[in-house]
Amino acid sequence: MRKSFILFGLICFVITLAEPVLSQTQNRPSSWGVKISSKNLDNLYRVSDDLYRSEQPNKEAFVELKSMGIQSVLNLRTTEKDDDLIVNLGIKAYIVPMDAGSFTDKEIIEALKVIANAPKPMLVHCRHGADRTGVVVAMYRIIFQGWTKEDALIELLNGGYGFHSNFKNIPEYIKNVNVDNIKSEIKK
DSSP states (O other): OHHHHHHHHHHHHHHHHHHHHHTTSTTOOTTSOEEOOOSSOSSOEEOSSSEEEESOOOHHHHHHHHHTTOOEEEEOOSSOOSGGGSTTTTOEEEEOOOOTTSOOHHHHHHHHHHHHHSOSSEEEEOSSSSSHHHHHHHHHHHHHHOOOHHHHHHHHHHSSSOOOTTOTHHHHHHHHOOHHHHHHHHHO
């Protein structure tokens, strides 16, 4: 067991070194998020037909997102709300405040419940669209799309979304999360 964790860690380290190359080439796995060209967002990706991810949108970005068909938005920030930015746009706002350095299963479960039940397509975002958004999208991949923890973690670290490596708790969370417990709690 310990050897497999060491091997996994070594593989993640090597892949992390290759991140600048992987995220900028055409050899990106087709299952990973697809970069969407945007006038107002630098980190906008389509995760699936139902889910998009980005950094904090401004008013103009929300107008653009509405024109793309976005019906709802999940904000993971602890200090900012989207309500004033989406007034009169017909986008439904949800908020699950999370701290990238100390989030809980409860917050992940709440975010995944929102994703499961909100009008689609929807956008999930935090400040940069990298860390809090990254862990929620990784868990979406694992819980709703049947990805392995390893595949979700590799996309999070190497997908070009801007993951900040100082949040060591995020990869650790994904490696150690009790998937069956999360699935069970989402059904409640």
